[in-house]
Amino acid sequence: MRTIDIKYQYQKLLSTLLDVKSDKNLTNELLSEVYVSEWVKMFLSGNIMSKEIEIQIEIPIPFSSFQKTENNYDIGFLLKIQIKLLEYLLRLHTDHDFSLDIIKEEGIWYGTKKLESEPTEELINQLMPPKISQENFVAERKKIIDEKNF
Numbered sequence: 001m002r003t004i005d006i007k008y009q010y011q012k013l014l015s016t017l018l019d020v021k022s023d024k025n026l027t028n029e030l031l032s033e034v035y036v037s038e039w040v041k042m043f044l045s046g047n048i049m050s051k052e053i054e055i056q057i058e059i060p061i062p063f064s065s066f067q068k069t070e071n072n073y074d075i076g077f078l079l080k081i082q083i084k085l086l087e088y089l090l091r092l093h094t095d096h097d098f099s100l101d102i103i104k105e106e107g108i109w110y111g112t113k114k115l116e117s118e119p120t121e122e123l124i125n126q127l128m129p130p131k132i133s134q135e136n137f138v139a140e141r142k143k144i145i146d147e148k149n150f
Helices: 006-019 073-096 121-127 134-149
Strands: 029-036 041-047 053-059 099-103 108-115
Touching: 006 029, 006 041, 006 053, 006 121, 053 073, 073 099, 073 108, 073 121
Parallel strands: none
Antiparallel strands: 029 041, 041 053, 053 108, 099 108
C-alpha cells in the first residue's frame, strides 16, 4: 500500500519553523517534499514569519512519457488520466476546503490548504493521489486497440 508520511513531515517542518529566526537574508518560505511522481507533486510550505504551514499539490501535464501516435491512443489515455487527477483535486476542494487554481503559463493545476494543526487521518487518506502506472497505461492502450480491431 502506498502511503504519505505527512505527519512526520509536518512535525519536522513545524519544529524547524519554530527554531528559525526571521532574517531578511533568508527566504520567507521553507519547503518540504511530501510526494513526487510524474503526475503529482505534493509539498508542505512553511512561512518563517507567520509560522503557518500549507499543503500544496501540483498536477503538471507530463509531456515526456506520452507521444502522439497515428491513432491518438496515447493522447486519449493521457486525457483520461488528467480527468482522474482533476477529480482528485476537486474532491480535496469539496471535502477538505482546498483552494484550487491554475498556473496558466505552465498549465499546472494546483490546490492549497492552510493546516491549522497536524493533518487528520481522514485528510491523509484522501491526499494519496490515484494510482497511475505505465503498466496500467499499456493495458488500457491494448484494450482500446483490441476493441478498435474487433
